[in-house]
Amino acid sequence: MSQTLTYKILQQHLVDGKLIPGRPIGIRIDQTLTQDATGTTAFLLFESMGMARVRTDLSVSYVDHNLAQFGPENHNDHLYLQSIARKVGVWHSRPGNGICHQVHLERFGKPAATLLGSDSHTPTGGGLGMLAIGAGGLDVASAMGGGPFYLTCPKVIGVRLTGKLNDWVTSKDLILKLLSILTTKGNVGCIVEYFGPGVHTLSVPQRATVTNMGAELGVTTSVFPSDSVTQQFLQAQKRGGDFQPLAADPEAEYDRVIEINLSQVVPMAACPSSPDNIKSIEEIAGRKIGQVVVGSCTNSSYTDLMTVAEVLKGRRIDSAVEFAVAPGSRQVLQMIARSGGLSDLIAAGARMIESGCGPCIGQGFSPGDGVVTLRTFNRNFAGRTGTKGDQCYLVSPETAAASAIMGEITDPRNLKEMVGIQYPKIKIPKEFRIDDSMIEPPLPPEEAAGAKVLRGPTIVVPESSKPLPETLRGQVLIKCGDKITTDHIMPAGAFLKYRSNVPEYSKYVFNGFNEEDKPTFAQRGLDLKKQGRAGIVIAGESYGQGSSREHAALCPMYLGVRAVLAKSMERIHKANLINFAIVPIEFADPADYDKISDNDQIEIPDLTEAVKNKEELEIRNQSSQAVFKGKLNLSHRDREILLAGGLLNFAKKKAQPS
Numbered sequence: 001m002s003q004t005l006t007y008k009i010l011q012q013h014l015v016d017g018k019l020i021p022g023r024p025i026g027i028r029i030d031q032t033l034t035q036d037a038t039g040t041t042a043f044l045l046f047e048s049m050g051m052a053r054v055r056t057d058l059s060v061s062y063v064d065h066n067l068a069q070f071g072p073e074n075h076n077d078h079l080y081l082q083s084i085a086r087k088v089g090v091w092h093s094r095p096g097n098g099i100c101h102q103v104h105l106e107r108f109g110k111p112a113a114t115l116l117g118s119d120s121h122t123p124t125g126g127g128l129g130m131l132a133i134g135a136g137g138l139d140v141a142s143a144m145g146g147g148p149f150y151l152t153c154p155k156v157i158g159v160r161l162t163g164k165l166n167d168w169v170t171s172k173d174l175i176l177k178l179l180s181i182l183t184t185k186g187n188v189g190c191i192v193e194y195f196g197p198g199v200h201t202l203s204v205p206q207r208a209t210v211t212n213m214g215a216e217l218g219v220t221t222s223v224f225p226s227d228s229v230t231q232q233f234l235q236a237q238k239r240g241g242d243f244q245p246l247a248a249d250p251e252a253e254y255d256r257v258i259e260i261n262l263s264q265v266v267p268m269a270a271c272p273s274s275p276d277n278i279k280s281i282e283e284i285a286g287r288k289i290g291q292v293v294v295g296s297c298t299n300s301s302y303t304d305l306m307t308v309a310e311v312l313k314g315r316r317i318d319s320a321v322e323f324a325v326a327p328g329s330r331q332v333l334q335m336i337a338r339s340g341g342l343s344d345l346i347a348a349g350a351r352m353i354e355s356g357c358g359p360c361i362g363q364g365f366s367p368g369d370g371v372v373t374l375r376t377f378n379r380n381f382a383g384r385t386g387t388k389g390d391q392c393y394l395v396s397p398e399t400a401a402a403s404a405i406m407g408e409i410t411d412p413r414n415l416k417e418m419v420g421i422q423y424p425k426i427k428i429p430k431e432f433r434i435d436d437s438m439i440e441p442p443l444p445p446e447e448a449a450g451a452k453v454l455r456g457p458t459i460v461v462p463e464s465s466k467p468l469p470e471t472l473r474g475q476v477l478i479k480c481g482d483k484i485t486t487d488h489i490m491p492a493g494a495f496l497k498y499r500s501n502v503p504e505y506s507k508y509v510f511n512g513f514n515e516e517d518k519p520t521f522a523q524r525g526l527d528l529k530k531q532g533r534a535g536i537v538i539a540g541e542s543y544g545q546g547s548s549r550e551h552a553a554l555c556p557m558y559l560g561v562r563a564v565l566a567k568s569m570e571r572i573h574k575a576n577l578i579n580f581a582i583v584p585i586e587f588a589d590p591a592d593y594d595k596i597s598d599n600d601q602i603e604i605p606d607l608t609e610a611v612k613n614k615e616e617l618e619i620r621n622q623s624s625q626a627v628f629k630g631k632l633n634l635s636h637r638d639r640e641i642l643l644a645g646g647l648l649n650f651a652k653k654k655a656q657p658s
């Protein structure tokens, strides 16, 4: 039978279940990646599982998020991650070496392999034809230990590309176009697969921009075929041996097909404050800007940065604009330095940031009040820049460079007419500069046993989750609306440094919703917990969009949250809730959302019984006397995990001889 490329990879890695869309399946994971902001917890949990060595083909631990080092927390994390990686058989990419997704693409990604990463932008690897999926740290820890990864067997959305991108139009504009079609909602359980004659016109970094930002669609992942373009990229990275061709069968059927003619794509922007608030640059051109930042795992490759450098060569950025550049990796930085691009950027007025996530996760460069900021990133959720009420637009590097020169949002296609700038055609180099000296290999097993793990005092082992109560009695701690992101639940930015200390980090759960002079979400949660009552979160559509950070489940768990009741939930966050024994419940009738208010007293009778084997449960609002139904959209394994009191307890139980 004809197969999609997605199903070919799934088939080769299937270890549990049947490839029927909508059914739960378990797949073997070849590679894992972790980054420092999720990695410390992932490794602490890996240790709690009693694992001595990883059992994957390759696991890499990156340090790229927490690089600012205000106070000892970040460096303590780096030292812990370096020492635990050596010991348990994991490669360690040191701080300064680059953003996990960019470095993984350059040095490790492989067509046809599976990659599980504790970061939602792990699908970047799909640009190389791998099935690369983001997950919570606990799921990645379990995969590092050789366990299968469980997911819903996906529907496959085929995106058929024809034509070729015009000058000044980029693959960022392509993914923004797709976001305008599919939006960030309603795509849970799908994988996007690209095919058609237009695929061949896109380079690997261009493809990776698309699969990276595909995360914003809420799909499981996105994947491109592996073809001669892939082969050339791997050869240029001196990894030609990792190549294997891969494509869907010609007759493969997709659940839905979207046709995009690349020659009709135009420069686009995601406007404040959602990646799917898409407008063409033409529509918003002329808006004055005060800041431009080029970087992030979406758009900081060698070609991206050289294009920006060429546009700016011999020019200066507008005096009203603050302009910053963060290269995606040390390889990119070294290459733009050697080719002269770095010098052109500096001469134009760029402020260079080290290779890492930086401003993308609110680590510096927060815009001033009312300042419009243009970024080549993938997310512009409200406040993510670190400024309340921020005005953040997501654009291509070409649009960013043009706008930085002109001081206002500018369609790069007009640059020639406006200031005589020709389109710089930057080609993928024949050879990338290979220097893996900042990627440390693990110790051989015989030396590893005695190796010391460095645990600074800011690294605190997280509290374990508890079994479910027979009947849940609790109170609504917050009622929020649609599209609540994990940035809303567990803000990063200034609080990111507390990632390895759950009691401390928990103080900031739903921080943006706290009101002055009133007890915070955290205080109210802990009060209820002391009384032996549960906290409950009420939400609208697409609860838990965005990142994979399991702290958005782990910290609420620490504060006593035992159930989330939402109209719908996103994949990674829902899995994280289950892993930490918080019951994800959907309104059987979304209209019942209106029957609950903040602070209402809620009872869910026979919760344990329902989790065992029922599709629905009863929810009693004791404050308003309303009684209605909630849906449990759970696999058999999800139910077992919840009943065991979370994934860690479940894994321990399974390891015990019965």
Ligand code: MIC
Binding pocket: 037, 038, 065, 118, 119, 120, 121, 134, 361, 492, 546, 547, 548, 549
């Ligand atoms: C993000 O882009 O939001 C992050 C920061 O990379 C997160 C991971 C985290 O919160 O540490 C993600 O995308 O999963």
Ligand code: SF4
Binding pocket: 065, 099, 119, 121, 296, 297, 298, 356, 357, 360, 361, 378
């Ligand atoms: Fe880092 Fe931003 Fe990419 Fe997340 S989206 S991995 S914060 S660069």
